[in-house]
Amino acid sequence: MTRVLFVNVTDVSYPRHKAISTSLARAGVDAKIIRRPVNIGYVRRSLRLLFSGICSGRTDAVILGEFAVSYVWVAWIIAKAKRARLVVDGFIGMHETHIEDTEKYTSASPQAWFYRLVDYLAFRLADIYLIDTIARRDLLLRRFGRSSKPPKILVLPVGAPEWACPSPLPSFEGGCRVLYYGNYIPLHGLDKVIYGLSFLPTHFIWSATFIGPSGLAEPYKALINELGLTDKVEFLDSVPEEDLVKHLKNCHVVVGVFGDSSKARSVIANKVWQGIAAGRLVLTQNSIGLAEIRDIFPYSLLLPRDVAPDSIASILTDTQAWAVGSAQRHAARKHVDCYMSHHFNVFVSEILS
Secondary structure, eight states, X not given: OOEEEEEEESOTTXXXXXXXXXXXXXXXXEEEEEEOOOSSOHHHHHXXXXXXXXXXXXXXXXXXXXXXXXXXHHHHHHHHHHTOEEEEEOSSOHHIIIIIISOOSOTTSHHHHHHXXXXXXXXXXXXEEEESOHHHHHHHHHHHTTSSOOOEEEEOOOOOOTTOOOOOOOOOTTOEEEEEESOOSGGGOHHHHHHHHHTSXXXXXXXXXXXXXXXXXXXXXXXXXXXXXXXXXXXXXXXXXXXXXXXXXXXXXXXXXXXOSHHXXXXXXXXXXXXXXXXXXXXXXXXXXXXXXXXXXXTTEEOOSSSSHHHHHHHHTOHHHHHSOHHHHHTHHHHHHHHHHHHHHHHHHHHHO
């Protein structure tokens, strides 16, 4: 029996980890999980992970999860000790998270150089490197893949969890209901969407719900107030999945990603997949990453010609587009599952080989 060891898993219920572990379990792969030690510093955590990994018994592959890139050296030592392959999930890189997504540091800062080095090591030390889109794979090869032997890169789409189930669009009585959920960070480009909402004509009836960490919402609340949209937009703190499902069923449009970074243009975000699978219209930028699924879900995507406010407002008011494709949107869940299955089957075959 093939055995794998997951190292430094932050959350076993996180959709990406769950999708990977479930696909392996279905193929009869035996998996052991070493969870991330909490309430201790980096050095002690690393040593504890290393000890747990070395003592874990036989394994054929060591898998470093999506939030653990900075611990790649730990996973590499464990893999070498076990004579196993090292699989690194690069879905959440250090540089893009701290420099591009959140703009926590500038691109010229020492931190930026350090994070890029960590990402480089994660890429170079891996035998198999996982990423979520072809566009991001190509970006990785341009950045890090110039040497003679880059790792094998497998594309594993984010896809949608089981709770993102299709349901008919609710009645338009009371207007169009727009839903945004996620973190308030530059990656999502929510300010562009807010400006787009301010360009909606007065005869178009709409409302919006923004769900995310309340402590980070103040700049967006201020912008909403400045544009005179306070009576149209409701801010809610982050909610558990069961409540998010209710909000998803109650909306017509899910907001995707409108950021300017290379990741924003190459990723297909969780909420884009979830909105599609739930049979909703997804308003998101027409990016190189989105191009990979654009033709598969033509009736699910609202893609403005650019990210200008008038373009976003224009496609939101194009209700004729909403009148067609309801059956296709309702069936989108099946196509999401087929798309995921194709890519995950390749991954499982590689682990079993």
